Amino acid sequence: PPSEALSSSVDDNQYDHRSDPLPTNPLPPVTGRSRGRKVPMSEGGTPPDPTRTIQCSMCGRWFHRGEHVKRHMATLHSNAKPYACLFPACNKVFSRRDNCKYHYNAH
Numbered sequence: 001p002p003s004e005a006l007s008s009s010v011d012d013n014q015y016d017h018r019s020d021p022l023p024t025n026p027l028p029p030v031t032g033r034s035r036g037r038k039v040p041m042s043e044g045g046t047p048p049d050p051t052r053t054i055q056c057s058m059c060g061r062w063f064h065r066g067e068h069v070k071r072h073m074a075t076l077h078s079n080a081k082p083y084a085c086l087f088p089a090c091n092k093v094f095s096r097r098d099n100c101k102y103h104y105n106a107h
Contacts, residue, residue, distance in 0.1 A: 071096065 047053065052062035054069050058077045063069045074080070074095050081093040083100035087107045094100040 047055070047062040049062070052064055054063045054066055055061070056063070056069055056072055056077075058073070061072065063072065078095060081095050083094040083097050085092045085094075085100060085104050085107075087104055090107070092100075092103060094103065
């Protein structure tokens with residue numbers, strides 16, 4: 001039947017990527033919630049980038065500035081959402097003022 005001929009030709013031409021060897025120099029691990037950016041994680045107690053000198057006490061991620069750590073804590077490590085959308089009949093709340101403002105402007 002034609003279906004058997006089609007399936008055998010596909011099987012003959014398939015390439016099994018699982019048999020490829022692993023790279024010898026793998027990339028450094030990246031944070032799981034980096035919002036699309038590839039931020040390297042440090043191994044041990046030293047930052048991956050010497051300009052990042054401030055570390056999050058909860059997850060160990062490194063930052064350049066104190067306000068970046070504060071923003072990080074409000075976004076990822078806190079359940080507080082003190083900023084509410086002021087648009088009538090909108091009940092959305094946000095952990096950061098800038099996210100609330102961006103949302104409000106979209107109405």
